[in-house]
Amino acid sequence: MKILVINGSPRSNGNNGKILSEFFRQGRLLNHELESINLSEKNISCCQACLECKARDIAQCSQNDDMNSLLTKIDKADALIIGSPIYMWHVNAQTKLFIDRLMPFLNSDYSSRLKSQKVINVYTQANSNSELYKKHLESMSEVYSFIGFKHVDNLYVSGELNTYDAWTQNGIESKVGELLAKL
Numbered sequence: 001m002k003i004l005v006i007n008g009s010p011r012s013n014g015n016n017g018k019i020l021s022e023f024f025r026q027g028r029l030l031n032h033e034l035e036s037i038n039l040s041e042k043n044i045s046c047c048q049a050c051l052e053c054k055a056r057d058i059a060q061c062s063q064n065d066d067m068n069s070l071l072t073k074i075d076k077a078d079a080l081i082i083g084s085p086i087y088m089w090h091v092n093a094q095t096k097l098f099i100d101r102l103m104p105f106l107n108s109d110y111s112s113r114l115k116s117q118k119v120i121n122v123y124t125q126a127n128s129n130s131e132l133y134k135k136h137l138e139s140m141s142e143v144y145s146f147i148g149f150k151h152v153d154n155l156y157v158s159g160e161l162n163t164y165d166a167w168t169q170n171g172i173e174s175k176v177g178e179l180l181a182k183l
C-alpha cells in the first residue's frame with residue numbers, strides 16, 4: 001500500500017513528527033511504501049477561489065505552487081496519515097490551508113474524483129483533556145469524507161508529551177499498530 005505521511009506542524013520533529021515517525025517505522029515493517037511530507041517545507045498558497053479546477057479533467061490547481069505535485073501524489077496513494085497540532089482549539093493554519101487546496105478533487109457537482117483513499121488523522125495538543133476539542137475535530141472527519149476520502153480513525157494525543165519514553169508509557173506504539181491494521 002502507498003501511504004503518504006503528512007505533517008502539518010512547523011516543528012518537523014515535534015510531537016506530531018515523532019508520532020508520524022512511528023507510523024513510518026511500523027508501516028515499513030508491514031512492507032508499505034511510505035513517503036513523508038512536511039507541509040511547512042512546501043510552498044502552498046491560499047485557495048484563490050477561481051474554481052478553475054472544476055473545469056479541468058484532472059485534479060490540478062491553476063496556481064503554480066507545490067500543491068499540484070501533492071495532488072498528484074494523493075491521487076496515486078492508497079492512504080494518508082495526516083498529523084496536525086491543535087492551535088487555538090482546531091487544526092493549525094498550515095493543515096487547514098492544505099485541506100482547502102484539496103478542492104480540485106471535487107467535480108463541479110461536488111462529486112469526488114478520489115478513489116476513496118483512506119485517511120487517518122493524528123491530533124496532538126498540550127491540554128490534558130483529550131475530550132476538549134473532539135467536537136471540532138470530528139467535523140474535520142466529515143470534511144475528509146465529503147472530499148471523497150474514506151476516513152478511518154483519529155488518534156488524539158494530549159498532554160505535554162515531549163519524549164519518546166512518555167509516549168511508549170502511554171501506549172502510543174500499540175495504538176499506531178492498531179491504526180495501521182485498519183488500513
Ligand SMILES: Cc1cc2nc3c(=O)[nH]c(=O)nc-3n(C[C@H](O)[C@H](O)[C@H](O)COP(=O)(O)O)c2cc1C
Pocket residue numbers: 009010011013014015016017084085086087088089090124125126127128
Ligand atoms: C499557536 C499555538 C496555539 C496552540 N493552541 C493550543 C490549544 O488551543 N489547545 C492545546 O491544547 N494546545 C495548544 N497548543 C499546543 C500544541 O497543540 C501542542 O504543543 C502540540 O502537540 C504541538 O505539536 P508539534 O510538536 O507537532 O508542533 C498551541 C500551540 C501553539 C504554538
